[in-house]
Amino acid sequence: MKAYIYISLFLLVFTLAVQAQEVLPITKTEVLSKVAENNTSIKISVEEFNQAKADYRQTNAVFLPNITASHTAIATTNPLMAFGSKLNQEILTQNDFNPALLNDPSQIENFATKLEILQPLINLDGIHQRKAAKFKMQAMSLKTVRTQDYLAFEVEKAYMKLQLAYKAVDVLEKAMEAANSNKKLADNIFKQGYLQRADVLNVEVHVTEVQNQLQTAKSNILNASNYLSFLMNDQTYVIYTPTDSLTVSTFAIEDKMVSENRSDIKAMQLASDAYKAMNKADKLAFLPRLNAFGSYELYDNQVFQGDANGYLFGAQLSWDIFQGSKRFGKSQKSKAEFEKSKLQYKQYVSQSNLELNKAKRAFLDAENKFKLNTLALKQSEESLRIRTNRFKEGLEKTSDLLIAETQYAQKQLEYYQTIFEYNYSQAYLQFLTKE
DSSP states (O other), X not given: OHHHHHHHHHHHHHHHHHHHSOEEEEOHHHHXXXXXXXXXXXXXXXXXXXXXXXXXXXXXXXXXXXXXXXXXXXXXXXXXXXXXXXXXXTOOOGXXXXXXXXXXXXXXXXXXXXXXXXXXXXXXXXXXXXXXXXHHHHHHHHHHHHHHHXXXXXXXXXHHHHHHHHHHHHHHHHHHHHHHHHHHHHHHHHHTTSSOHHHHHHHHHHHHHHHHHHHHHHHHHHHHHHHHHHHTTOTTOOEEEESSOXXXXXXXXXXXXXXTTSHHHHHHHHHHXXXXXXXXHHHHTTSOEEEEEEEEEEEESSTTOOSEEEEEEEEEEEOOOOSTTHHHHHHHHXXXXXXXXXXXXXXXXXXHHHHHHHHHHHHHHHHHHHHHHHHHHHHHHHHHHHHHHHHHTTOSOHHHHXXXXXXXXXXXXXXXXXXXXXXXXXXXXXXXXXX
């Protein structure tokens, strides 16, 4: 009896605490919209795409020139530097060829403004590195799409869990009402001397068990609400109530199959293409590179002046013939990475098909289970109705009534759990077969 009182007080405190929190009705559409806008995983995925996009933009250097500007100031008595500085400033005189002045010149100041351009002409390995960066960027874009698909599936599951939690509370509250009603009836019969004390205690134990289950169901509402808040990146953690009830949805699975155009599978294919391009780039690194270069220079003995000027342009064909076998090892490594990516792609597709077949069987099992639980629920409801009437007339044992009550509540919970599993299996199949 004390345990019964303690649990009642706990439920009262729990209910007051729940009522103190804000309760908001919410639709699945609202959750999906807020998740798409605020979810942290999606934002992380977008930033990963932006990172890949920035890497791709860096490869523009394969085609675009490299331009630098500089202004250098020096003061020197170095014979060669002093003579060259005067020559660049175009201020040499006949007297400057005096050997004494050439060997021991006075300090001279030189200010040089220089504009340099380096233009790649032929850089075959760089072109394939650019292709690899582009494949990676496209793969990251598809990864973002798949992240959004996964979170939409998570919303579907979390919202159904919230619906299931409220259904469980409804069932257990009704079971609680029935248990309390039967307890009052048992107390009255006991007072009349037609029932033993042990039977009354059994009824009280049953009430306590239902109270425990009800408390757990209410906790599940909080858990489901908190998870929805997490998905929506909402730190307020209010209690949500679904605007629609948990109902059976329909779905056809006969023609469902994993598509190679599914975003994550296509992303893996693009990643493999990127490894292929990198391997080709490493092979082409053995070929020479051709670059054009040019500069325009201004010289003076005053800062930021340029009385003398000149230009230089040309082309350079460079060839790294041997780098201590470094390029050979790099090429072998990129080839191994490419072969590995092909195997990973095949394995991932195979696993996806395996998961699809498993999900199809789970769907059929859930469908069959739903039919059986629907029938079992009707049978337990009728059994409880008959035993309740017989108990009121004194024709039924207390233990049999309690068993019937427990079975009916259990079948109701199993019925709604089956609906959840049935709908979840459909949502998972749609997630697996989404293109």
